[in-house]
Amino acid sequence: xxxxxxxxxxxxLKLISAGSILGxxxxxxxxxxLLRETPNPLFPSPILVFQSFWEKLFNPRPDGQVLGVxxxxxxxxxxxxxxxxxxxxxxxxxxxxxxxxxxxxIKPLFDIVRTIPPIAWIxxxxxxxxxxxxxxSAIVFLTVFIASVLNSYTGITNVxxxxxxxxxxxxxSNWKTLWKVGIPTAAPMICTGLKIAxxxxxxxxVGAELLGATRGLGYMIQMARMYSRTxxxxxGMLTIGVIxxxxxxxxxxxxxxxxxxxx
Amino acid sequence: xxxxxxxxxxxxxxxxxxxxxxxFLLLWQLIVMLSGADxxxxxxxxxxxxxxIVEPIGPYSIIGHVGWSLSRVAVGYLLAAVSGIVIGLAMxxxxxxxxxxxxxFNILRPIPPIGWAPLAILWFGVDEAAKYFIIxxxxxxxxxxxxxxxxxxxxxxxxxxxxxxxxxxGQLFRKITFPxxxxxxxxxxxxxxxxxxxxxLGAEMLRSTEGAGWVILKGMEMxxxxxxxxxxxxxxxxxxxxxxxxxxxxxKLIRWNxxxx
Numbered sequence: 001x002x003x004x005x006x007x008x009x010x011x012x013l014k015l016i017s018a019g020s021i022l023g024x025x026x027x028x029x030x031x032x033x034l035l036r037e038t039p040n041p042l043f044p045s046p047i048l049v050f051q052s053f054w055e056k057l058f059n060p061r062p063d064g065q066v067l068g069v070x071x072x073x074x075x076x077x078x079x080x081x082x083x084x085x086x087x088x089x090x091x092x093x094x095x096x097x098x099x100x101x102x103x104x105x106i107k108p109l110f111d112i113v114r115t116i117p118p119i120a121w122i123x124x125x126x127x128x129x130x131x132x133x134x135x136x137s138a139i140v141f142l143t144v145f146i147a148s149v150l151n152s153y154t155g156i157t158n159v160x161x162x163x164x165x166x167x168x169x170x171x172x173s174n175w176k177t178l179w180k181v182g183i184p185t186a187a188p189m190i191c192t193g194l195k196i197a198x199x200x201x202x203x204x205x206v207g208a209e210l211l212g213a214t215r216g217l218g219y220m221i222q223m224a225r226m227y228s229r230t231x232x233x234x235x236g237m238l239t240i241g242v243i244x245x246x247x248x249x250x251x252x253x254x255x256x257x258x259x260x261x262x263x
Numbered sequence: 264x265x266x267x268x269x270x271x272x273x274x275x276x277x278x279x280x281x282x283x284x285x286x287f288l289l290l291w292q293l294i295v296m297l298s299g300a301d302x303x304x305x306x307x308x309x310x311x312x313x314x315x316i317v318e319p320i321g322p323y324s325i326i327g328h329v330g331w332s333l334s335r336v337a338v339g340y341l342l343a344a345v346s347g348i349v350i351g352l353a354m355x356x357x358x359x360x361x362x363x364x365x366x367x368f369n370i371l372r373p374i375p376p377i378g379w380a381p382l383a384i385l386w387f388g389v390d391e392a393a394k395y396f397i398i399x400x401x402x403x404x405x406x407x408x409x410x411x412x413x414x415x416x417x418x419x420x421x422x423x424x425x426x427x428x429x430x431x432x433g434q435l436f437r438k439i440t441f442p443x444x445x446x447x448x449x450x451x452x453x454x455x456x457x458x459x460x461x462x463x464l465g466a467e468m469l470r471s472t473e474g475a476g477w478v479i480l481k482g483m484e485m486x487x488x489x490x491x492x493x494x495x496x497x498x499x500x501x502x503x504x505x506x507x508x509x510x511x512x513x514x515k516l517i518r519w520n521x522x523x524x
Contacts, residue, residue: 203461244373
């Protein structure tokens with residue numbers, strides 16, 4: 001009795017949620033299209049946005065590339081920056097957490113660099129490396145590097161001292177202790193870091209593409225703004241959101257697969 | 264004995280950390296001087312910062328630019344705090360509100376705040392309103408999420424116990440719910456502040472005539488490396504300062520919480 005009641009409630013709430021999304025689009029449509037004599041180009045209707053999305057799949061105007069090319073380009077930049085960032089950042093953070101001398105040497109400098117938000121690095125990277133793939137990947141790299149150093153560092157410094165003593169009592173070398181005790185303990189934290197790093201990477205990517213690029217999703221919305229194509233701006237924003245969501249869901253699955261049974 | 268060991272450890276930290284920074288600056292200075300590259304030395308950057316505490320870069324001095332950025336953050340942030348906390352509480356209190364708001368929220372949330380900038384500029388032009396809007400978006404999400412999560416995490420046992428002992432709803436809120444939620448809101452407030460600071464820079468770099476973000480973007484356009492690096496350092500310092508103030512505020516205001524990071 002109680003069970004069916006709560007089930008009913010869940011279904012009812014799901015229905016309300018569905019209704020909410022429907023209502024959202026309906027109101028959007030009403031105020032931008034249906035209740036207006038002439039549509040205002042600053043507030044495109046959802047139907048127009050969908051049409052623009054469809055058209056942008058095949059039509060390279062006004063910025064010279066179809067949507068697919070922009071997506072691919074953004075993915076390439078973020079992929080390159082992200083993979084190199086974690087490949088360098090995680091070992092760096094682990095070494096920093098494990099070797100106290102190294103930690104004391106590097107941490108203050110690292111802390112100074114860390115306070116500068118990734119977006120503030122964009123001008124200097126553009127000046128150094130131009131507006132190509134390398135500059136944008138470098139910005140993403142830096143963002144990811146900082147995030148993954150922080151998480152692997154925290155993960156390693158949280159290792160239970162008793163576990164280290166046990167390993168030492170059994171005669172493990174320092175490196176072996178790190179390999180068998182330190183890294184497995186830090187693994188879940190490092191995996192969380194992978195996801196945090198991705199979210200910051202995605203933000204930096206959009207920032208970098210807005211400020212200096214010749215293709216990519218950020219460039220697309222920036223161009224759409226210059227041509228006052230609000231519909232295309234919204235298409236670009238939603239694409240950025242959806243792709244970010246898919247990639248971060250993928251990382252969730254990866255995290256679960258990697259750290260299974262280790263908690 | 265223990266105290267002595269502690270001070271030795273500490274002085275070693277200062278020595279090693281300070282040493283690395285010194286070596287870094289020295290190498291930077293030497294490489295630029297020896298290679299003759301078109302790049303600012305740390306000495307030049309240092310002088311540049313001190314010079315422009317009073318001398319203007321464009322319309323304002325460094326302090327004036329930072330002041331502009333901070334005032335923008337303040338407006339967007341406060342708006343986000345008020346609406347985020349109210350909406351977060353409403354979502355936690357009534358299932359129906361949650362069912363209505365969370366799907367829309369979940370569609371909009373994955374879009375990075377800076378991605379809203381082109382739309383904001385189209386809608387509001389070069390007005391301050393465009394910047395407030397973007398900062399608002401950046402700070403609103405962490406405020407709402409943390410309030411919602413915090414309000415949901417209130418220990419039901421505590422609530423039941425209080426109810427059994429005959430508290431009225433007002434007391435329940437004052438004594439149980441409120442103290443449980445506030446630390447969580449502060450955690451969100453920190454994230455929101457970092458986001459807001461980053462977002463204002465992006466907004467200023469895209470379109471503005473003053474502010475810290477403008478300083479580094481102008482530096483890029485004029486290929487003035489000293490200006491860019493000075494701007495970056497000042498931005499980092501300001502971000503660090505406001506985050507520290509926030510943390511101290513948190514410690515002062517909510518002493519009952521031992522989070523004290």
